[in-house]
Amino acid sequence: MSDESRALLRVEKAGPLALVVDGGRFGVRHLGVTQGGAADWVSFRWANWLLGNALEAAALEIVLGGGLMLEVEQDATLALAGADLDARLDDRPLAPGTAFPVSAGQRLSFHQPRDGLRAYLAVPGGLATPVVLGSRSATPREQLGGHRGDGSALSGGDRLAWNPQQARVRRLPFDPAQGITLRGNRLALVPGAQVGHFTGASLYHAFNATWRIDTRADRMGIRLLGPELHCRLGSMISEGIPLGAVQVPPDGQPIVLLNDRQTIGGYPRLGALTPLASARLAQCLPGKEVGLVATSREWALVSYRRCLEAFR
Amino acid sequence: MQTRIELTAMDVLMVRLFDTIDEANMAWLLAADRALRDAFGDTLIDLVPSYTTLMLHYDCLRLTHDEALARIEAVLSRLEPADAGLGRRHEIAVWYDPSVGPELARVAEHGGLSIEEVVQRHCGRDYHVFALGFAPGYGFMGMVEEALATPRLKTPRRRVAAGSVGIADRQTAIYPLLSPGGWNIVGRTAVPLFEHARRGDPLLLPGDRVRFRAVSRAEFERQGGDATPLEAAP
Numbered sequence: 039m040s041d042e043s044r045a046l047l048r049v050e051k052a053g054p055l056a057l058v059v060d061g062g063r064f065g066v067r068h069l070g071v072t073q074g075g076a077a078d079w080v081s082f083r084w085a086n087w088l089l090g091n092a093l094e095a096a097a098l099e100i101v102l103g104g105g106l107m108l109e110v111e112q113d114a115t116l117a118l119a120g121a122d123l124d125a126r127l128d129d130r131p132l133a134p135g136t137a138f139p140v141s142a143g144q145r146l147s148f149h150q151p152r153d154g155l156r157a158y159l160a161v162p163g164g165l166a167t168p169v170v171l172g173s174r175s176a177t178p179r180e181q182l183g184g185h186r187g188d189g190s191a192l193s194g195g196d197r198l199a200w201n202p203q204q205a206r207v208r209r210l211p212f213d214p215a216q217g218i219t220l221r222g223n224r225l226a227l228v229p230g231a232q233v234g235h236f237t238g239a240s241l242y243h244a245f246n247a248t249w250r251i252d253t254r255a256d257r258m259g260i261r262l263l264g265p266e267l268h269c270r271l272g273s274m275i276s277e278g279i280p281l282g283a284v285q286v287p288p289d290g291q292p293i294v295l296l297n298d299r300q301t302i303g304g305y306p307r308l309g310a311l312t313p314l315a316s317a318r319l320a321q322c323l324p325g326k327e328v329g330l331v332a333t334s335r336e337w338a339l340v341s342y343r344r345c346l347e348a349f350r
Numbered sequence: 351m352q353t354r355i356e357l358t359a360m361d362v363l364m365v366r367l368f369d370t371i372d373e374a375n376m377a378w379l380l381a382a383d384r385a386l387r388d389a390f391g392d393t394l395i396d397l398v399p400s401y402t403t404l405m406l407h408y409d410c411l412r413l414t415h416d417e418a419l420a421r422i423e424a425v426l427s428r429l430e431p432a433d434a435g436l437g438r439r440h441e442i443a444v445w446y447d448p449s450v451g452p453e454l455a456r457v458a459e460h461g462g463l464s465i466e467e468v469v470q471r472h473c474g475r476d477y478h479v480f481a482l483g484f485a486p487g488y489g490f491m492g493m494v495e496e497a498l499a500t501p502r503l504k505t506p507r508r509r510v511a512a513g514s515v516g517i518a519d520r521q522t523a524i525y526p527l528l529s530p531g532g533w534n535i536v537g538r539t540a541v542p543l544f545e546h547a548r549r550g551d552p553l554l555l556p557g558d559r560v561r562f563r564a565v566s567r568a569e570f571e572r573q574g575g576d577a578t579p580l581e582a583a584p
Contacts, residue, residue: 301398
């Protein structure tokens with residue numbers, strides 16, 4: 039950390055994965071650089087909104103919890119949104135979807151997920167970390183961004199600096215326990231160009247079967263387990279992959295590609311999840327059952343706009 | 351050229367220019383890349399060219415689907431191939447050795463060649479950079495001679511060293527940073543590809559040409575190369 043005096047949080051114990059994220063890295067996909075950024079972009083924005091921050095200010099994405107413990111070094115107001123990872127301030131439980139004051143010396147800890155997978159911790163003014171290729175988001179595989187600028191996740195002893203700013207605390211306009219990306223198991227998908235190359239039976243299964251979230255799931259992609267889907271196109275010439283693309287490799291089990299996906303790839307695709315569905319999927323624990331629902335581009339855009347308007 | 355514009359996601363369109371991989375595609379893809387960037391300006395979020403396509407992610411809050419389609423169609427209707435000489439030409443020094451190129455023998459055996467012949471032939475022609483992807487600054491190049499074309503490893507390696515030069519079928523590439531990978535590794539370069547990518551100016555860009563040059567271990571190390579051996583594939 040370049041300026042120790044501005045450190046707000048010190049990592050006492052690292053959980054399985056906590057990363058500095060912002061809205062993502064754009065305008066660089068043609069260089070082979072991935073998007074990154076908050077996987078549940080909706081909860082991430084709510085965390086910033088609760089403090090009156092810019093909606094894409096850098097915050098922490100905490101996956102699973104798993105004993106992550108942060109020591110507070112300065113008095114401040116923080117906010118938490120997204121998954122319920124059994125967060126506690128010293129021994130006091132913290133409800134997700136709220137802003138709360140902290141004092142120097144207190145400890146903030148995260149434990150087992152009770153609902154959802156990823157929690158977002160925002161600080162007033164956002165985390166002050168290096169901007170790499172236009173974003174503060176950490177992408178570990180690419181060694182870019184994050185609190186050290188090299189893509190690393192938090193580890194014991196790390197300190198997180200901030201741009202201190204007075205918090206303008208707000209309350210969520212909905213019941214935080216009903217966080218919009220945590221509820222429901224239907225994932226809206228806009229069918230794409232190769233959808234017609236899947237067999238009739240596969241198309242029926244794709245949109246009627248129950249899909250189970252595999253343990254092979256990370257910020258790059260999430261595998262869905264269920265009936266085997268067959269596409270008449272074997273593999274294709276590699277081409278760009280959008281967020282939420284549902285690709286089907288030869289084993290017939292779909293993989294949904296998320297924020298840290300590779301930039302190009304060559305498996306046929308059913309289409310791509312809507313931005314809202316991608317965020318919802320990012321909150322699904324392995325074993326959860328989900329369904330794919332075909333939707334139109336027009337309807338996807340209407341729901342997207344509606345979601346963005348809620349932050350006003 | 352039978353172009354198609356396909357819906358790929360809510361706010362993403364695929365501009366499909368070709369159906370096969372061909373060096374002659376590059377002049378058109380480069381021209382389309384430039385013209386689309388100009389036509390979309392700051393409503394463009396990302397443009398990802400690949401071998402036969404350009405994936406266009408536009409700002410759907412500022413541009414309607416129909417407006418995006420109209421802009422693409424206007425670009426395609428007056429597209430002229432770019433000057434093939436616009437790309438840069440790079441000469442990249444490679445230390446070919448079994449310790450850092452554990453598949454040299456596999457590639458040789460597959461093509462019925464000696465290791466020396468593999469090196470000579472890999473250095474014997476210019477390669478076009480067709481696309482960037484997989485990792486920051488990773489350029490997919492081709493085409494290698496038929497005799498060098500060797501299928502990917504059955505089980506990808508978990509760790510391929512930065513600078514590793516690989517062959518997969520008729521493609522060749524350099525790994526900019528330590529990453530998993532299933533290509534046949536034949537050597538290593540000291541050129542800091544990832545440092546370029548990290549600054550946002552990747553050394554290799556689509557349309558560029560690359561010629562490999564074999565160097566000794568001493569020269570490789572003088573250039574700052576890391577000679578740590580790469581384990582043979584399991």
